[in-house]
Amino acid sequence: MKKITLVIPFCIAIIALLYLSLPYEDPYEHRQVVGVASAEDNYLLPIIPHVRLSSRPEETFQFPIKLGEVGPSHSLYSGPKQYPFYCMTIDSKIGQPLVDNQQGLGVPVYDDLSKRNEIIGYSKDCLVPSHLKFYYLSKDNHLIKLSKNQFAYVHNLPNAKQPLALFRAEQGSINRFIYTIAMAITPEELGERVKSSVWNKKLIYQFNGGSGIGFRQGRQKATKIISRRLPQIQQGYAVISSSGNRTSYTYNMLIAEDTARRVKLHFKSLFGEPLYTVGIGGSGGGLAQYLIGQNSQGILDGLIPQYSYPDMLSQTIYTLDCDLLNNYFTFRDRKNSRWQQWDQRQLLEGMNTLNDFPQKIAFLQPVAQLMAGMVPSFPEGNSECINGYFGLSTFIHNPRQGFLRSFFSKAVVKQTNWNYWEDMAWLFERDEHGLVQSTWDNEGVQYGLRALKQKQITVSEFIHINKHIGSWKPQHEMKAESIITPFGRKMPLWISLWGSDNITQVSHDTQVAPRRSAALEAIKAAYRGGQVFIGRLDLPIIDVRHYLEEKLDMHHMSASFSARLRLQQANGHANNQVIWVAKRDYDPSELAFSMMDSWLLTLKEEPTLSVSQAKPAQLQDICFDEQGNIIAQGKSVWDGHWNQRAEGECAKAYAIFSNSRIQAEGPWQGSIFKCQLISVAQAIAQGFYGSINVTDHLDELKTIFASGVCDYRKEDAGRPNDI
Incomplete structure (x- = not known):
């Protein structure tokens, strides 16, 4: 074994040298951002005391966006643009962005992209005109793009399903991100923008996940949006989305909210007010729903977060x-x-x-x-x-x-x-x-205290x-x-x-x-700016995930219960949230849409009912097996260490693991960025170490924790008391 391990680094070094000696054409070199623009002033929403309490300004852009023209480039209320900003219109299969400068700012735009022979200008804001695309679904479930010449002969297309499944997708740019509107249509609606006889008046906002640090426009392909929500679109739902609502490209929840609001407004200006709008999306697309639902009104009516976390910032506490x-x-x-x-x-x-x-x-x-x-x-x-x-x-x-x-x-x-x-x-x-x-802090954290x-x-x-x-x-x-x-x-x-x-x-x-x-001011700003989920949310939530702990997947169960504890802490209950977990072979999302539809329609028909009162009686916490059979359901099925109760049947079937800060005796809601400190001597006197006698090690512990140890009985030292 030692011989093998000694050979490996030598082999890697040889490979690296060979690689460096070979000619290499970087696939991004011809469309790199080569110059950084300066951000212009733009309105930023006040966040005192909390962003959810701030009134959003009236829209200034005249929606709808005309076909062939571009949507707004400046956001409505999320501050100056971020630069550098990498354009991904080519990656999204919608061509090059429009030229907006000749000063070398942003990415180059070519006269002929395939030849890359002449740069005709540069694009710092990655704008694209709004345009329509039409597709049919082949027998092998592939979306095939239709040209205008094929519209008249659509019934004779090879491999087409009968009756033919037809779809329209509109794409363009709003707040510099790529938006998509998708719905099913009839043959008579080919080439038309707003005819929508198949639409059931219900709207889905598709969020997407990933790890992002900004600086990119993001990729969004119309075929992916349609394919991901194909069953719902075929049922009559319309789907809207934006690359600005995929956390691979930004975790800035204010620009994400601003963008989602405008994409929905554009949709409404074309098709009218939907009966309701339900969000769906996994991982970062789940936490975005929790935060947008908490921070704003008028965008989402119901949430189906998948594989979710309460927010990104809380996740960094233990993942770092x-x-x-x-x-x-x-x-x-x-x-x-x-x-x-x-x-x-x-x-x-x-x-x-x-x-x-x-x-x-x-x-x-x-x-x-x-x-x-x-x-x-x-x-x-x-x-x-x-x-x-x-x-x-x-x-x-x-x-x-x-x-x-x-x-x-x-x-x-x-x-x-x-x-x-x-x-x-x-x-x-x-x-x-x-x-x-940064909000990340580990001062006073006693790693392994629970194990001790x-x-x-x-x-x-x-x-x-x-x-x-x-x-x-x-x-x-x-x-x-x-x-x-x-x-x-x-x-x-x-x-x-x-x-x-x-x-x-x-x-x-x-x-x-x-x-x-x-820095305390960073943590306070994070809370006030709505980057932290504090549980101030009263919308229907069906939190859905597969059980992935056995795969060592990052989408761990405890995150759903962290969100529940915050809902309980803020509102005195979490009756508006149900948690469903299934084995990987069964996807409960279809059932979630059906139950959410009943919930939201009841609220629409009986507006005097509270969210909890309108919840269908059969809608409860559930765990499913791989065939979709219910293992257990009810109020106590998920009880366990996270709420200090005897383990329920679902928790027995699907173990809920903790994280490093919980193992340091932190709270399961996971919302303490900076703990309040007490001295080691006080911690000993107050029983922090249980039956373990650490008195003989007092001097050593005082040296390690010179400023004190975390007292997790108290709230986050950086949390404002007026939110």
Whole structure:
């Protein structure tokens, strides 16, 4: 095994040298952003005391957008545009963006894209004219685009289903993002924009997920929108969406809301008021519904979040711990054999871990260990921290990392800070180094405290963990990971691992690796700006997910219950939310649409009823098996550790795991960014360590936690008291 591990880094080095010696044509080089525009002033919605309480301004753009013309470029109320901004109209199969300058700002636009022979100008805002496309569904369920010449002969098209399934999609740009309106039509409506005899007057807003840091317009293909919601469209629903509502491209929930509002307004100006609008979307597309539903009115009437989290910021609290812990297990406590047993890692990480579960990037561990002067070893297991979040910490948090694909020229890359926090520049202040402040903090966090209290780790191990775990370095000290791409940019090889170069450490065992204290003003702004889900939401919610813990997938169960606890904390109940979980072979989304339809129509017909009163009696918390059979349903089926009750039948069938901050005795609602501190002596006196006697280690603990330890009985130190 050792011989193999020694050969691997040598082979990688040879491959890298061969790769660097070969000619390489970058597929993005001819359409990179080459110049950065200056943002013009634009109205930004006030956020005091909370963005949900701020009145939105009257619309200034005259909707509908005329065919052949462009939608608004400036947002209505989400502040100045972000630059640089990479155009993705070509990726969306709608051609090049319109030229809007000759100063070299943005991406080049060519006279003939295929030949790339003459640049006729540049596009900094990526605008495209509104246009229509028509499709039919082939026998093998492929969407085939129809040309105008085929309209008259549509019934004679080869492979067409009978009766023929026809669809219209409109696309264009609103707030610089690509919007789509899709619905089923009849043959008589081919070529028409607003005829809609098939539409059932019900509207779906499709949200989408992914990890994004801004700076991109986003890809949106009409065929994907139609295919994703094909059963609903065939039932008569209309579907609207925007690349601005896919979190792969931005987690700025104010621009996401502003964009969704305008896309819906454009739809209404063409087709009239729908009976209702229901949101659907997974992962980031789920949390976007929670936040837009909380922060605004008039966009969504009901939510079907899938694989959701309450919000992105809360997720960073524990996911940015992942690399700290992996770094600790791999490098800082390498000699402790306990951490080579993957079930033991769960004591600190909380999220699921599995022995003998293969790692796609397992070979990187011995490479990194060799480079650190250590005896290399292959991991014999895996965790959600690795399988779900590898690479995301540096992408989200490190301003020097940026995109692996070369969307931007080297000059632009050098002058831009590339992380999630920069996408929050409209909301958070900049520090003395010009970097946008971060809300992430681990000052006073006692990693592994729950395991210590349960006597699953020793006091010595607890002290060692908290002494050496460290934190992320200040942003201005961070540097990009060491990455090579011998197999192309879709298969990068990380020579550095777990962000080890960007994590605080010490040169001597007697020292303590520094922790990070976040700026209170950033946390306060996050709450006020609606980037945190605080539970102020009174819309129907059917929270749907597959059980993915056994796959070590990042979409973990506990997130749904975190949202529920926040709803309960804010409103005294969570009767407007039901949680459905199924095995992967069964998708309950169709049933969710049917139940949501009954719920929303009851509210429409009987407006005096509350959301809870209008909820169908049969609509309850449920867990399904792989065939769609109900395992259990009812009020208590999901009870468990998260609400300190005896485990319900669904919780027994589908285990709910925690995370690193819960393992540090933090709350399950997961909304404490910066804990309030008390001294170690006070913590001992108040029973924080249970039956474990740590008095003999008081001086050492005081050295590690010089400013105190987290008192999770109290609220977030950064949460404003007037929201």
